[in-house]
Every structure is written in C-alpha cells, then in structure tokens.
Amino acid sequence: MTIDYHSLSEAFKTVKANHGCAGVDGVTIERFESDLSGNLRQLEKEISSGTYFPLPLMKILVDKGKGDGEARALCIPTVRDRVVQTAVLQFAGPVLEKEFEDCSFAYRKGRSVRQAVHKIREYYGKGYRWVVDADIDAFFDNVDHAILIEKLRRCVHDQVVLRLMEQWLSAEVWDGVALKALERGIPQGSPVSPLMANLFLDELDEEMLRHGYKYVRYADDFIVLARTREKARSALELSKKVLDRLMLKLDEEKIVTFENGFKYLGVYFIRSLVMTPFDRPKKKKKVLYYPPPLDMNVYMLQKHLTTKHTKSTKNEI
Secondary structure (H helix, E strand, O other): OOOOHHHHHHHHHHHHHOOOOOOOOOOOHHHHHHOHHHHHHHHHHHHHHOOOOOOOEEEEEEEOOOOOOOEEEEEEOOHHHHHHHHHHHHHHHHHHHOOOOOOEOOOOOOOOHHHHHHHHHHHHHOOOOEEEEEEEOOHHHHOEHHHHHHHHHHHOOOHHHHHHHHHHHOOEEEOOOOEEEOOEOOOOOOOOHHHHHHHHHHHHHHHHHHOOOEEEEEOOEEEEEEOOHHHHHHHHHHHHHHHHHOOOOEEEEEEEEOOOOEEEOOEEEEOOEEEOOOOOOOOOOOEEEOOOOOOHHHHHHHHHHHHHHHHHHHHHO
C-alpha cells in the first residue's frame, strides 16, 4: 500500500465530514484546510521517509448521557493524525473485515444493533431460551498491546501500515497535567480504534462459534443463547477461558431466560416480545473537561532532544 497525496486527500474529506474538534496542537479542521495541499504533501513526505510520528492524544471527558453525571474518557488525535489514520483505515478496513465473523455487529459497515436484535429473535424462535449476558471489564483500557500487535502482524503484511498502527498504540496522552505513553488499551476517539477492537475480540468470536454456541457480540458486550442452563453455563466458562488468554476478564455476567426477561443493547427481551424505549431525540454529549493547551514548542523541542539522544546512544552501542 502507498499512502499518497490522493489517499490522504480522500481521507481528509471523511475527517471534515465528521466535524471533529482540534487536538493538542490547536489546529482545527478549518485551519488545516486553509493550507490543505501543503499539509497533505508534508504528511506524504513524512510517511514515505519514515519520519512521521503521531502527536499526543488529547484526553477529554464526555458525559455518558445516563443522567448520573458518569463520564467517558475520549482520547482525540490531532486533525493531521486523524487524516493519516483514516487513510490507513481505507486500506486496512477491507483487509481485516475478511477476518471477522458474522456474529460481530459493532463498528462494521452495513451492521447495526437492529441486525443483532433480529439475530437474537431468530435464535429464540429456534428454541434457544437460556441466555448468557456478559460484558468485558474496562475492555478499551485493558487491551494488551503485544497481543494486539501480533494479531495485526498475522493479518496485515504492509510494513508501513504496521509501523503506523504500532505508533498509534504507543502514542502519548495529554490530560492537562502530564504526558503519559499508552502502555495498555485502545484509545477511544481514534478512527482506527473500532477496527482494532474487533480484531482483538475476533479470537473470542471464533472460539464461541467453533464450539457451536449461538453467540452475538456488539463491541465488548456479548450474549450466548442456549437450550439449557447447563449449556449456558458451559458457554460462560469457555468465554472466561478465552478472555483469560487475552488477559481480559468479565465485568458483569449473568444467566437469564427469555421467560423472566433481560435487557441487551438498550432493548428489552421478554418471551417473544422485543421492546425498545420510546424514540427520543439524541442529546449531544456534553464535554465535561477539556485539558488546557499543550505547549507545542516545548513538546517538539523535547521530542527532538529525545530522538537525538536515542540515535546517539544507538551509535555508541
């Protein structure tokens, strides 16, 4: 794959359409676009020469919208980095999509909560009345980078793309107080994060299907449907074993029935009924915290000195 001016230009159109905010460098989409040709040429040059590196992610806190003030942390890349990630996504997306299973419904073109619900109804109609309802504990915060990189290397054979993805995984995060390199987890807020999340959990999908379970996953929430409680219990134990292998664990787990009812993906299932809450206009998620600006002059100077020191140390060795 070649990340060239054309692919970066197409990626910028997507980034612009998403109306995102500026990152730690304070560069808005409008400001980036004011010298679009120059900025894209510079990115193309950095990527081809191997001198590209991502700027720190900006950690913001957004209201989850549950009415209890609970916040979700999002780590926002700069506009320039979102453009590069989107360009890579245009290539890597179709490649990795071929690896994914039909039981996975989140972050995939043409798939939705509605389709997941239809699949659950289909299983109910076939006599699967016992349900394992589980979600993974702080999944996006706990993804092991070494495991994810190994999975990427097995599927993606373009060295430029692999190098970029590894850089994004180990990017620094600015929270307004300090810069900290990511050691675990996938930063929510980056264009490539959903793709990485599905790749990481594809192993769980494959194992559940290989054992013949009726299984539906949406991001880090999944359910398994079974004909008996014993089968449901066995499915739950298998999921724990696979997640242990992935260095993850379950947060909430329960075995329920359609008879007593349960809620999944905001939808209520009870016997043959499927009930959704009344449609309400979507509220714009309120940003609870924006970090103060990062001094980019100081950051770039420190980056230059660190790189220079690293090269000097390698030469001495």
